[in-house]
Amino acid sequence: MDFKETAEEALRREIQEEVNMRISDIEYLCTFPNRYHYMGLTYQTLDIFYKARSTSGKASAMDEVASIIWLKPGQVKAPQLAFPSVRKAWKCWLNSLKKS
Secondary structure: OOOOOOHHHHHHHHHHHHHOOOEEEEEEEEEEEEEEEEOOEEEEEEEEEEEEEEOOOOOOOOOOOOOOOOOOHHHOOHHHOOOHHHHHHHHHHHHHHHHO
């Protein structure tokens, strides 16, 4: 997040910068603690997860994104995801689908 930027503003900006998409209908999902290793230091962070809808059609890899692939929820298993916080958020999102 940039200085004086809300989490939702950072989400919109990062999605635009990383995959060239605009989003709407942002809905809070969950948060989980994480550790971010950078330049020999470990930072304690809080990962914030949202659900949102794309309003701009196709995504394209930009900035630090090497490629994009689209998968259906059943094609992804939590152990395949890189970080514990993301694995927990994935399960939280799947549970939210069952409730709606």
